[in-house]
Amino acid sequence: MLGRTASSLFWMSRYHERAQNVTRLMEVAYRGAIMSHSGQEDGTHWTFALANSGTIEGYQQKYEDLNSRNVSTYLVFSRDNPASVRNSLELARNNARAVRTSITAELWEAINTTWIEFIDVNPQTITPEKLPDFLAWVNQRAHLFRGALLNTVLRDDGYFFSQMGNFVERADNTARVLNTQYWALLPDSDIVDDGSSERYQWSAILRALSGRRSYRFAYPNARLKAFNIAEFLILRKEMPRSLAHCYNWIADTAEDLSQFYGSLEPSLELATEVSAMLAEKQMREIYQEGLHEFLADFIGKNNEFARQLSEDYNFA
Incomplete structure (x- = not known):
């Protein structure tokens, strides 16, 4: 397969995943805003969406007021925001058209x-x-894309590159959401009152990563706790958006790709290394090392894997 074809398939999936991730952040922010007890629009919820999408600086350069209209315009429809849903869907479509x-x-x-x-x-x-x-419509269309990919595409190199794009972006999103909100996931945060801001942050993090209900299945007899939430979203492989789940898929797909081409590339070694690290880690070890430091290091490793993959397979 030509490098530019592999690149287009990789980014097609990556941009579609990004569009869904931003949509989910908007859903969480909207839900938080309408449930605010103040009776007024609380900018905290919109800041959550902007901070976790990495767009708060761009927003502040464009708008003075923090409100639902401005945030939804910037995150969903803006041409000026590289991470907007509009730009992500357009780039996904352009990459798909290039490899029609x-x-x-x-x-x-x-x-x-x-x-x-x-x-x-x-x-x-x-x-x-x-x-x-x-937002629900955009989310449903993302599921349709994912379903079409999984149910109709031949399991060859094109499928492997598409899967890589999806899970690299998903891992990046999960790590960035956790890192932006890491202070709410420190062990000391478990000692809080039921009405605390930390509890709102815990629910928001889980909802942003589609894990609110599945958390209850994973920890049926436990209340929301910072330790459990961090473990759930970092180390639990059964959680589809956890770092461990993403790199389990990435490592397996990298292995499939290596077998398909009959060559062992450096990107496979990187994927295997990260996957093994997550499989062996305990949550207490991560806290001892520093949650923020661990997540920042993971983001760097994920970026390095994407860079190495593009080098190994000559992405244009």
Whole structure:
């Protein structure tokens, strides 16, 4: 496979995953804002979405007021925000179009129809009351894309590169959300009152990573606790958005790719190393090393893996 084809498949999946991640952050922020006990719009919730998407500085350069209209415009529709849902969906579609003959009709239809219907929406019509339904639609389209990828694509190198893009982006998002909110996940935070801000942060983190209900299944007899939440989202392989789950997939896919081409590339070694590290770690060890330091190091390793993969397979 040509390097530019591999690159397009990798980034097609990565951008689609990014669009869904930003949508989920907006859903959490909206939910928090309408549930605020103050009776007024609480900027804390919108700051949560901006901080976790890494866009707070860009937002502050463009807007003075922090409110639902401005944040939804910037995170969902803005051309000026590189991480906006709009830009992510457009880039995913452009990468898919570049390799149109290398993907299935169902996968192309899922990507192309999402983009066509998205750009047909007038942002001015998405009022705060309509925002939840619109975000739910974007989220559903992301699931459709993922379903088409998993259920129609041949298990060859194209599929492997697509999977890599999805899980590299997912791992990056989980690590960044945890790192941005790491102070709420320190062991001392477990000693809090039920109405504390930490408890809101715990629920918001789990919702942002689609883990609120599955946490209850994983820890059926335990209340929300910082230690459990950190362990759940970092080390528990059964959690689809945990770092351990992502790198279990990445390492297995890197191995499949190496066997497909009959060569052992440095990226496989990196993936295996990170996956083994997560499999062997205990949460108490991570706290002893420093949660923030561990997550920052992981983000660096994830970026290095993506860079090495692009070098190994000549991404254009």
